Amino acid sequence: MTAAEAGFRRRLFLRKATAVGFALLCILATSLGIAALALLLVDITREGVGRVSWDFINSFPSRKPEQAGIKAALWGTIWMMGLTASFAIPIGVGAAVYLEEYAPRNWLTRVIQTNIANLAGVPSIVYGILGLALFVRAMSLERSVLAGSLTMALLVLPIVIIASQEALRAVPNSVREAAYAVGASRWQVVSRQVLPAAFPGILTGIILALSRAIGETAPLIMIGALLFVPFTPSGPLDRFTVLPMQIFNWTSRPQPEFRENAAAGIIVLLIVLLTMNATAVILRNRFQARARQ
Amino acid sequence: MGVTDIEAVGPASRIRPRGPLEARLRHGREAAIHGVLFLCAFVSIFTTLAIIATLLEETIGFFGEVSIIDFLTDTKWIPGLGGGPGGLEPHFGILPLLSGTLLVAAGAAVVALPVGLLTAIFLSEYAPEWLRGIVKPILEVLAGIPTVVLGFFALTFVSEDIIKVLFPETKIFNAASAAIVVGIMIIPMVSSLSEDAMSAVPRSLREGAYALGATKLEVALRVVVPAALSGIVASFILAISRAIGETMIVTLAAGATPNLTWNPLDSIQTMTAYIVQVSLGETAQGSLGFRTIFAVGMTLFVMTLTLNVISQYLLHRFREVYE
Numbered sequence: 017m018t019a020a021e022a023g024f025r026r027r028l029f030l031r032k033a034t035a036v037g038f039a040l041l042c043i044l045a046t047s048l049g050i051a052a053l054a055l056l057l058v059d060i061t062r063e064g065v066g067r068v069s070w071d072f073i074n075s076f077p078s079r080k081p082e083q084a085g086i087k088a089a090l091w092g093t094i095w096m097m098g099l100t101a102s103f104a105i106p107i108g109v110g111a112a113v114y115l116e117e118y119a120p121r122n123w124l125t126r127v128i129q130t131n132i133a134n135l136a137g138v139p140s141i142v143y144g145i146l147g148l149a150l151f152v153r154a155m156s157l158e159r160s161v162l163a164g165s166l167t168m169a170l171l172v173l174p175i176v177i178i179a180s181q182e183a184l185r186a187v188p189n190s191v192r193e194a195a196y197a198v199g200a201s202r203w204q205v206v207s208r209q210v211l212p213a214a215f216p217g218i219l220t221g222i223i224l225a226l227s228r229a230i231g232e233t234a235p236l237i238m239i240g241a242l243l244f245v246p247f248t249p250s251g252p253l254d255r256f257t258v259l260p261m262q263i264f265n266w267t268s269r270p271q272p273e274f275r276e277n278a279a280a281g282i283i284v285l286l287i288v289l290l291t292m293n294a295t296a297v298i299l300r301n302r303f304q305a306r307a308r309q
Numbered sequence: 310m311g312v313t314d315i316e317a318v319g320p321a322s323r324i325r326p327r328g329p330l331e332a333r334l335r336h337g338r339e340a341a342i343h344g345v346l347f348l349c350a351f352v353s354i355f356t357t358l359a360i361i362a363t364l365l366e367e368t369i370g371f372f373g374e375v376s377i378i379d380f381l382t383d384t385k386w387i388p389g390l391g392g393g394p395g396g397l398e399p400h401f402g403i404l405p406l407l408s409g410t411l412l413v414a415a416g417a418a419v420v421a422l423p424v425g426l427l428t429a430i431f432l433s434e435y436a437p438e439w440l441r442g443i444v445k446p447i448l449e450v451l452a453g454i455p456t457v458v459l460g461f462f463a464l465t466f467v468s469e470d471i472i473k474v475l476f477p478e479t480k481i482f483n484a485a486s487a488a489i490v491v492g493i494m495i496i497p498m499v500s501s502l503s504e505d506a507m508s509a510v511p512r513s514l515r516e517g518a519y520a521l522g523a524t525k526l527e528v529a530l531r532v533v534v535p536a537a538l539s540g541i542v543a544s545f546i547l548a549i550s551r552a553i554g555e556t557m558i559v560t561l562a563a564g565a566t567p568n569l570t571w572n573p574l575d576s577i578q579t580m581t582a583y584i585v586q587v588s589l590g591e592t593a594q595g596s597l598g599f600r601t602i603f604a605v606g607m608t609l610f611v612m613t614l615t616l617n618v619i620s621q622y623l624l625h626r627f628r629e630v631y632e
Contacts, residue, residue: 035526045427052493053451059466110349137617139554145606149363203342231455234556260457
């Protein structure tokens with residue numbers, strides 16, 4: 017073996033060893049993110065699982081931690097979700113249909129499109145400031161569940177629009193052309209062919225948008241959702257609280273008993289969220305499997 | 310798509326010729342729908358204009374009373390929210406809040422950028438299909454954890470059980486625990502956007518490098534990462550922008566003391582946490598103390614918007630090259 021050959025073999029060995037080391041580093045990094053999630057779930061379960069019970073779900077908040085529950089927060093969350101969905105879905109899907117199926121390729125369309133991408137990156141607390149000025153004060157909705165829902169609808173609108181656009185784009189053009197060929201108008205093509213074909217993708221986007229809205233806290237603090245609410249809303253103009261607000265309230269108190277309540281509230285919130293996310297993932301996988309056929 | 314094809318032809322009754330009135334009605338209805346859909350899309354423009362108008366109006370009012378030079382250069386933030394007599398003289402220097410925000414964002418970047426990038430390299434270059442099918446949904450779950458939950462985790466676990474054990478002198482509210490958890494929050498964003506960018510790099514580039522005898526490491530770091538660099542940098546910038554705008558984690562774990570410091574073990578206050586503090590308090594609407602949240606909000610909005618625009622520009626350029 018010549019000296020050059022030996023040098024080559026040594027370098028090759030080093031290069032291969034570094035490659036293996038790097039692969040291990042990548043695996044380690046990937047495990048870190050997963051480990052953080054596992055740690056979080058374990059920590060919260062350990063602290064809160066003892067408090068989760070029917071009484072906890074069906075009691076109003078109380079100054080006595082062992083009697084406190086999340087009834088008001090849960091109903092507030094349900095109210096807010098219903099109202100948010102009824103604003104964000106029609107407007108969001110409508111905007112996506114306009115941009116994908118109607119909009120001319122001009123500067124205004126480009127401005128709208130860029131603007132939506134930018135809105136998706138605006139911090140949620142800034143939406144809270146907007147909601148406070150626009151809905152609470154200018155439109156005099158006070159600190160109602162309606163004002164909260166309108167704010168939340170604006171916040172999740174970019175998510176609904178972007179997901180719906182992707183779903184619409186995935187519908188093959190042949191579907192549209194076949195419908196036009198038999199004399200359908202544009203709206204007939206969209207409403208009877210394109211939207212049904214894109215439905216699973218749009219639904220996935222809507223679920224993800226709503227699960228974002230369920231977990232948001234900051235904008236609702238801004239518009240003044242209450243921290244202590246011993247009642248459930250009975251109309252859209254009532255004052256309200258939601259699960260994340262209740263969790264925030266309990267977490268920021270120094271007594272450990274309230275902290276246990278916060279963990280129990282988090283468990284309920286996470287179960288709701290994971291169910292929604294799982295539904296979205298299953299829908300998307302089915303949709304992708306069908307699209308590939 | 311079998312069903313759709315049949316529906317497209319439709320029952321024979323629908324293909325009958327139409328009279329002029331019917332045609333005009335149809336035309337009118339189509340135009341009305343077009344208009345309604347345009348209005349839906351225009352809501353997004355309206356939202357942006359409303360955000361800017363709201364922030365500008367109150368910010369201009371604020372700068373009528375506080376000089377913009379003081380706002381940008383004063384090193385003390387004492388808004389005097391209580392406003393009672395005998396209080397400290399008010400100071401409105403954004404620097405302590407800005408340094409708190411940047412300290413948390415920098416700490417989060419130190420955690421998330423390397424971890425996120427290495428995760429993306431693993432997913433795009435190493436992981437077999439089945440493993441990717443497991444890891445990606447898990448990271449999506451992490452991305453979907455509400456920030457108030459992460460705040461709870463930062464306060465009760467990272468701060469109490471890790472930071473305070475390692476550094477017993479530390480206060481319970483400190484920048485480090487918030488920064489670590491904000492970092493964990495943005496890992497999925499970095500990994501998924503960077504992976505998208507790396508997956509878009511053509512196979513032929515990798516195969517060329519392998520043909521020359523490159524190892525997997527050399528292909529990943531010298532071919533794929535440089536080729537996807539603008540996409541990767543875009544994901545970094547977007548993640549940092551998200552860290553700057555994060556609110557609940559820093560409100561719960563970083564403290565409420567505006568503090569011009571670079572020590573991560575200090576208690577600090579970020580811009581977002583300040584806005585929350587004011588809106589939770591009893592500050593009268595329309596007072597100078599209340600107007601501060603709009604000035605701080607404007608600063609936050611301008612910072613995140615700038616970062617988002619840069620990130621989108623990079624992504625756009627990246628897509629032009631490979632798509």
